[in-house]
Amino acid sequence: MKFTCNKNDLCNAIAHVLKAVSAKSPILVMEGICIQMQETQIILTGYNLEIGIRTSVKAECDAEFTFVLNARLFSEMARRMSGEEITLEIDDMLNASLISENTRYQLSAMSAEEFPELPVVESAAKTAVSQQVLRSMIQESSFAASVKEDKPILTGELFESSQGVFYIVAMDRYRLALRQENLQDMQDFHFVVPKKALSELISMMKDDAEQPCEFYTNGKHIVFSVNGFELFARLLEGQFHNFRTSIPAESKTTVTLYKKDIMACAERCSLLINDKNKAPMRCVFADGYLEISCKTGIGAINDRIPADITGDSLTIGFSNKYLSEALRSCQCDKIRFQMSGSNKVIKITPVEDESFIYLIMPIQLKE
Numbered sequence: 001m002k003f004t005c006n007k008n009d010l011c012n013a014i015a016h017v018l019k020a021v022s023a024k025s026p027i028l029v030m031e032g033i034c035i036q037m038q039e040t041q042i043i044l045t046g047y048n049l050e051i052g053i054r055t056s057v058k059a060e061c062d063a064e065f066t067f068v069l070n071a072r073l074f075s076e077m078a079r080r081m082s083g084e085e086i087t088l089e090i091d092d093m094l095n096a097s098l099i100s101e102n103t104r105y106q107l108s109a110m111s112a113e114e115f116p117e118l119p120v121v122e123s124a125a126k127t128a129v130s131q132q133v134l135r136s137m138i139q140e141s142s143f144a145a146s147v148k149e150d151k152p153i154l155t156g157e158l159f160e161s162s163q164g165v166f167y168i169v170a171m172d173r174y175r176l177a178l179r180q181e182n183l184q185d186m187q188d189f190h191f192v193v194p195k196k197a198l199s200e201l202i203s204m205m206k207d208d209a210e211q212p213c214e215f216y217t218n219g220k221h222i223v224f225s226v227n228g229f230e231l232f233a234r235l236l237e238g239q240f241h242n243f244r245t246s247i248p249a250e251s252k253t254t255v256t257l258y259k260k261d262i263m264a265c266a267e268r269c270s271l272l273i274n275d276k277n278k279a280p281m282r283c284v285f286a287d288g289y290l291e292i293s294c295k296t297g298i299g300a301i302n303d304r305i306p307a308d309i310t311g312d313s314l315t316i317g318f319s320n321k322y323l324s325e326a327l328r329s330c331q332c333d334k335i336r337f338q339m340s341g342s343n344k345v346i347k348i349t350p351v352e353d354e355s356f357i358y359l360i361m362p363i364q365l366k367e
Contacts, residue, residue: 002089003037005059007078007100010086013044013055014075016229019200020046020053021071029114032068035088036112037061045118046071051197052118052232067094068110074098077105118232121223123216125187129166131205131213131226136331137168137179138198140356143325144177145170145195153238156192163188169243170195175322176246176359177329191217192240197233204229246359248347251338255285256308256351259327259335262290265303266324269294272301273320280317280363285309285337294320316342317363326358 014033022030025048036043039061045054067090078086083101090096094109138157146154158169164184170177204226205213213226217235224231269281269292277296284291290307294300316339326348327335338347342365348358 001037001061001063001065001091002087003042003059003061004085004087005042005057007081007084007086009057011075011078013057014071014078016200016204017044017046017053017055018071018075019203020048020051020231022048027114029068029110029112030116031070031072032110032115033071033074034066034068034112034115036066037064039064045115047116047118047232049116050194050234051200053200054118054230054232055228065090066112067096068112068115069096069107070110073107077107081105119221119234121216121218121221121232123218126214126216127161127186127189128212128214129183129186131209131211132207133181134213135202135205135207137166137181138202140329140331141168141170141177141179142195142198143170143329144172144175144358146172148172151238153192153236153240156194156236157198158190158192158240158243160190161186161188162190167243169240171241171243171246174319174361175326176243176357177326178243178247178357180355180357189217191219191222192236192238193222194233194236197222197231201226201231204231246345247357248338248340248345251311251340251347253285253309253311253314253337253339255290255310255337255339256334257290257305257337259330259333261305262335263324263327265290265292265305266320266327268303269301269320270324272296272298274298280365281320281323282315282365283318284313284315285339286313314339314342315365316346317365318346318360319363322360326360330356330358 025031034045041056042059043056077098081100082103087099096107096109098105160167166181166183168179201224215224222233277298279296282293289304292303332350334351336349336351346360
């Protein structure tokens with residue numbers, strides 16, 4: 001039994017499927033990629049019980065057969081093969097040979113009987129979103145998802161559609177990131193997708209793609225279909241915080257400034273901050289300027305940039321890390337800060353609209 005396919009197509013498929021394979025598992029087959037030979041294609045599947053990735057590659061097959069190869073070894077061997085085509089031969093004893101122009105590898109395969117089946121997700125309703133839009137929404141919000149496992153629901157991102165508006169929301173105990181788009185024909189839904197799955201989804205999407213990304217769910221699992229790949233993920237269970245109640249309705253101080261200016265200040269401050277030397281950025285909004293200072297055991301900095309300030313003058317403390325991550329994620333030239341006091345949440349939006357809303361809890365300053 002054998003199949004022959006294009007080397008580049010195979011290597012590209014392996015590179016994505018590999019991301020859903022367990023790096024180390026007591027069940028050896030879980031460290032492999034399942035390969036299903038069909039008449040005109042091979043189907044490659046990786047599944048670690050949390051996320052699964054499946055795709056197909058055009059191939060000439062002389063039989064229908066399913067087996068598993070160690071994912072890391074298969075990936076490295078395929079990548080190093082000579083020539084433009086790869087042939088894989090396998091016998092009934094699961095002895096496999098990987099053959100190309102001048103190269104031949106031999107390796108042992110595994111039976112596919114113990115390989116876990118991907119979840120069956122049946123849904124008549126599929127949601128389609130432009131790849132460019134969905135990728136932007138995830139990239140501009142995912143930084144705020146929690147990395148701590150003590151509250152698993154916060155390690156994912158909320159997907160919600162309501163009254164023609166599509167929201168993606170991520171948050172931890174100190175910040176919140178919301179991206180929204182008006183998509184009138186979208187059905188209503190509400191579920192939370194693990195951040196890890198969305199990270200893999202981003203790597204599959206293309207900025208110049210004409211086809212949308214489709215997704216559908218059965219309430220327990222979700223499937224994303226994009227560019228010939230299917231990504232399966234288990235949805236997170238639990239009650240996601242009602243993000244609408246966290247967004248301030250009004251403010252006492254509104255500040256407009258250029259993103260590049262405040263990012264440069266934050267980067268200069270970061271030279272003085274590390275795990276052993278922590279300190280907030282002290283920000284004073286007054287008299288048409290934002291004055292920033294920071295002092296740690298390494299040294300101190302005083303900085304100033306122009307700012308358009310409306311309302312009360314204000315002194316407030318920022319986390320350099322949280323502010324920098326928010327600023328790097330937003331795709332606009334000018335941003336607006338809205339604040340109601342030194343101990344109240346800071347709201348960051350674009351100047352033109354509220355396509356994104358970032359909320360950051362301030363740090364209490366010592367006098």
